[in-house]
Amino acid sequence: MIAITITPAAHRAIKASLLGTGDVRPRPGPDGLVRIWLDRKFVDRLGQMRGPGESYSDVILRLAKAS
Numbered sequence: 001m002i003a004i005t006i007t008p009a010a011h012r013a014i015k016a017s018l019l020g021t022g023d024v025r026p027r028p029g030p031d032g033l034v035r036i037w038l039d040r041k042f043v044d045r046l047g048q049m050r051g052p053g054e055s056y057s058d059v060i061l062r063l064a065k066a067s
Contacts, residue, residue, distance in 0.1 A: 002043045005033035010057035013064035 011026050011034045026034040038046075050057045 001022075001037045002040050003035050003037050004043060004046075004056050005029070005031070005035050006060060007057040008032070010034075010060040010064075011036065013060055021049055 008026065008028055026036075028034050043056075046059050047058050047061070051058075052054070054062075
């Protein structure tokens with residue numbers, strides 16, 4: 001498992017698919033980002049989908065919008 005940080009908006013976009021979140025509201029860190037833990041294969045896949053200058057959050061929001 002690897003920890004990545006994403007924006008609260010990206011977290012809301014994938015909240016239903018995250019395991020074990022239940023009714024727990026994420027607590028953004030001092031930088032305003034939410035830390036989530038993902039299997040390495042998902043982090044690698046997100047990394048492959050990133051365009052120049054895109055963050056993991058950008059990819060997540062783009063994918064959520066497309067579906």
